[in-house]
Amino acid sequence: MSSDRTDLVPAAVPAARGAHATIHDVARVAGVSVASVSRVFNGRDHVRAAMCARVEEAAAQLGYVPHAGARSLSMARTGAIGVVLPDLHGEFYSELLRGMDREASMRGLGLLLTVLHEGRGVDTLAGLRGQVDGLVVMAPELDPAVLARHMPRGPAAVFLACAPQDGSLNLRIDNHGGAAAAVAHLAAGGAKRIVHISGPGNNFDAQERRAGAEAAASAAGVALSVIEGDFHEASGTKVGDRVAARTLQADAIFAANDMMAIGALMALKRHGIAVPEQVAVAGFDDIPLARLVNPALTSVAIDIAAMGARAVAHLAEQIAAKRERPLEGRVTTADEVIVPHLMVRETTRETGRG
Amino acid sequence: MSSDRTDLVPAAVPAARGAHATIHDVARVAGVSVASVSRVFNGRDHVRAAMCARVEEAAAQLGYVPHAGARSLSMARTGAIGVVLPDLHGEFYSELLRGMDREASMRGLGLLLTVLHEGRGVDTLAGLRGQVDGLVVMAPELDPAVLARHMPRGPAAVFLACAPQDGSLNLRIDNHGGAAAAVAHLAAGGAKRIVHISGPGNNFDAQERRAGAEAAASAAGVALSVIEGDFHEASGTKVGDRVAARTLQADAIFAANDMMAIGALMALKRHGIAVPEQVAVAGFDDIPLARLVNPALTSVAIDIAAMGARAVAHLAEQIAAKRERPLEGRVTTADEVIVPHLMVRETTRETGRG
DNA sequence: CTGAAAGCGCTTACAG
DNA sequence: CTGAAAGCGCTTACAG
Secondary structure, eight states: OOOSOTTSOTTHHHHHTTSOOOHHHHHHHHTSOHHHHHHHHHOOSOOOHHHHHHHHHHHHHHTOOOOHHHHHHHHTOOSEEEEEESOOOHHHHHHHHHHHHHHHHHTTOEEEEEEOOSSSOTHHHHTTBTTBSEEEEOOTTSOHHHHHHHSOSSSEEEEESSSOOTTSEEEEEOHHHHHHHHHHHHHHTTOSEEEEEEOOTTOHHHHHHHHHHHHHHHHHTOEEEEEEOOSSHHHHHHHHHHHHTTSSOOSEEEESSHHHHHHHHHHHHHTTOOTTTTOEEEEEEOOGGGGTSSSOOEEEEOOHHHHHHHHHHHHHHHHHHHHHSGGGOSOOOOOEEEOOEEEOOTTSOSSOOO | OOOSOTTSOTTHHHHHTTSOOOHHHHHHHHTSOHHHHHHHHHOOSOOOHHHHHHHHHHHHHHTOOOOHHHHHHHHTOOSEEEEEESOOOSHHHHHHHHHHHHHHHHTTOEEEEEEOOSSSOTHHHHTTBTTBSEEEEOOTTSOHHHHHHHSOSSSEEEEESSSOOTTSEEEEEOHHHHHHHHHHHHHHTTOSEEEEEEOOTTOHHHHHHHHHHHHHHHHHTOEEEEEEOOSSHHHHHHHHHHHHTTSSOOSEEEESSHHHHHHHHHHHHHTTOOTTTTOEEEEEEOOGGGGTSSSOOEEEEOOHHHHHHHHHHHHHHHHHHHHHSGGGOSOOOOOEEEOOEEEOOTTSOSSOOO
16 A cells, blocks of 8 residues: 655556556656657657657566556457367367468467357357458368358458358369369279268368369269268267178278278278278378378368468458458458369379279 | 338448447437446346337347447456467467366357467567456466566466466476476386476476476486476477487486477387487377377376366456445465376386386 | 657446 | 446657
């Protein structure tokens, strides 16, 4: 309550108590106005060197650091972007985040993670308003209309591998083409009966990959049967077990992602099936793990980290554009598609084996 | 500029322009005070049902969503916690984030990611003040004094696998014990000359793991030579190559993390060295990948996701405590140590092979 | 170059 | 139960 040493710097008291010094404390100690303190910290206006020095000294003495929340409220800019993901499982997401972080930190932006869990879902999105400057949303299992309804109106947005949202920039993967390439490759290697382990039926990527696989199979004149998986290893294991047990006839397996392919691969090996001689296997995503399993997995490669980085870059540009021309609302840019390429490894053969 | 239809709801205009409706817009449309709007949205005070209905209707009509930034400024609570990590490379971090997210989203907290990159470093930490309620910091390569100097004073903090910070809660891994167990196991399996691929010399975990390995080796009376790696696969590959080439004499390799162990394992296999018959291999962390490589990797297992979840849980409790007794400053709790256990798989043998 | 004042969008004692 | 007002910690026209 009472200060025992009023002679020196009474303003230092709050800092000592654990609370942080504010811009007012600095202004008082430096003997200037808060506006001036703000100016030396933001360094845009010209300030006399003498004032600059006094303010900096006072700030140092008080251990002053500007309050990011207050700044963002008055500047209408948070410096953070929201990343909305369906899950955090597996290497796919760590690669994606790595790419996003690379780009974001280069631009001085933070990444606020929001995972769309089963229960706690889309409704959280709107709450992001005022907390981020923009959103990169990956929600392949969400109905686009539902998603649109829940998007906060303020922030800019880029959609990644979702059912396309109109009025926004969509970054799409050419799932159809990638899957078709994989199936064509299996057929060229001699496969006659391919099993496709698809992703969940409500997943947008999964639907496209399945369609691509089916198109390529019928073009090549080979049989393709589909078994629905959930993108996790275990659903691949199950299919591998069935193929090994001959409950399911197949000389090749194409899984909609690598983890399921790896599950199948492991199961086949466990049962003594020779890969690729008896059954070939291919996946999708080309996660780092793909080349480490034995035999190394053939996969449809997308540069996941680069994709994440691109999404963030686009978003940052959109945010900047909005800042310059605030009246125009959301800028509609052409969609962009990411073209995967087939990475052939040991679980398939390049040449025909007929 | 001019409104063409003043008869209806002029307040709807800003929303239509892309800008968001504010609490004032809602208040005006509902014909009540902003305080009341705030009350119905926060639902703590008693409000008459009639008012409640009017406000909700107005809000719905305007598509009003509270501005998170403004709320957090006036409530001194952001609902986000900062996660400070050295890197985002590999499965270790995706597992860690998964665990953190699990706990955080259960508690309604967001996760703001901050990666400590080479250049853009510790100085960013202080800037987190006002943007998060607390921090979980993992910075094994940072000098604890430097770290302490850069920590923002406001937010609570939990340190994860760092050189211990006093005055704060530290969640430590028993690196020494884990490494010792691995080396003891290799020795029991018959190893006489073990190569330890350590982490970077300035890394806290790496130092402890190395010390544990050395202690166990000398206790078992086996030779241990140390080669410094960088926690990435390539530095393991290099050692594997040398061991295969007999440039380096070894009948066992213990790496300070799994990625280096896998690099060594792959190199040995490529050169036709039998694992574990000729050279045994063990790693540390037990990332999901460990059991998928062939042969499956023996590793010192820590439940990475659980560790992340615990860090967040502790932090959340600390934040709550601070909120109840704001005057007490940072609460000092006893440190907590995570005890790893050895996961024996195919790259080592359980029994002696003398 | 500098300061006083308004404002960012909310919440919350304080009166009524 | 409800409203007017102050305040959260900053920034930024607006005057000087």
